[in-house]
Amino acid sequence: MSMTTAPRFPDLLVGERTKFTSLRSTWWCLGVLTVLGVGFNALVPALMSGSWNTMDPATRARFRGDTLGLVLQPGAEWAQIAACVLGALLFASEFSTGMIRSTVLASPRRTPVLAAKAAVFAAVLFALGVLIAVPSLLLGSALVSAHATLALGSPTTLRAVLGFGLYLALTGVLALSLGALVRHTAAAVATVLAIQFVLPAALAFLPGSAGSHIAQALPSAGDVMLGSGHDASSVYSPLQGLLILAAWTAVAYAAAHVSLTKRNV
Amino acid sequence: MDDVSFRVLPGRVTGFLGPNGAGKSTTLRLLLGLERPDRGDALVLGRPYAELDAPARSVGALLEARSFHPGRSARNHLRALARSSALPDHRVDDVLAQVGLTEAADRRAGALSLGMGQRLGIAAALLGDPRVLVLDEPVNGLDPEGILWVRTLAKRLAAEGHAVLISSHLMTEMALTADHLLVIGRGRLLADCSTAEFIERHTEPELYAATPAVARPALLEEAFLRLTTV
16 A cells, blocks of 8 residues: 555544544434524523513513523523433444444554544534524524613623533533443433433532532533623532533543543453 | 464464354454453564554454444445544545445445445455454354355455454364464464364374365364364
């Protein structure tokens, strides 16, 4: 053969991108993610604006205090379901189908394989998150205009747009890492959804401020980074929310890395 | 397995034999970095597989049937592997043609028959035009046409200068395909010699003498059982 270049990390990125785009389930999940994201970002502000007259003063104050969160968080909470399912499937399916054998024969160093898979997925989710946030804000500001205003050009809004992308990307890599750890598609999806939905619901019953500190330290509570930072019910700031989610993702990624490099495939 | 070392030379088909559970697949998985040895090193071409500069160009392997995602087309499966290995995309068309999968290349890999799935696995092994080709039980579950195809391909690749290692527990198939044999059992390497020599050495002398030369490959099973069952 004429070409004798050794494979490098960019080659792995291209290979993983090819894997990612060549499965129909990818496009399904990304489509569902977009519909849920834009859909709930429009639905919740529309419903709340519609029920303004019957709304109690506390909810009205929250509506006005964190309009940004009201317009972006509902979509993010639903869109992350699709990001979690797709992320968990991406790695767990390598094991459940036997693809992992072909993967590690082609790329026997496992550290860059995990990095390339995570990088491709994170980049796609970040871009898609920004693409969902922008129309959501335009739509949302029109829907809430009778009762509140959104400063579309403000640094806070820009931060929230990038935050939407980061929230999906970090959540997706968290799910992908758990998929690499659990190695079984159904178990991986169940584990991720338990962490993202069951735990928050269970911990919400913890009493007092200690309870809300714990409940809001879960990865899914990182969506505080999509708000204005002025929601009285949030105990962490948007930046703290980002750091909490990033820490969870880093721990899961590190665990996946250890598992992948130490265990047989 | 303890302290097993062997050479697989270019230009011939080497058969890798041993009773079930003797560690044939484990040996290959150790060599190719899918498992880690308890102690010591598993080296291929003098280095751990993961430290080869271009693994796909050095060693191509088929370890188990169905090492692909059933939802991806055969072509995209090979494309992803080729790109990860820094191989040009035209290698995908080359190997698809080489294994006779060009027509089926855009079907979901999960819809391929067992034999076609095996061809896809061999196509993946051939992507980098590797110096060494390792096929673990490549004819398991194949129909006679598929078995003949694997045998012909292995011999042709060896004749083109590749080193071909085939593991199997099917003695007659090995007698027809392999020029050289490695036999493992009882945790060690029991034999490393040409197929003809192995048969001569391990068959009962009277039986060997009474068998016409053309029929001697059929004695491999007898020789193998005499060596491995004690």
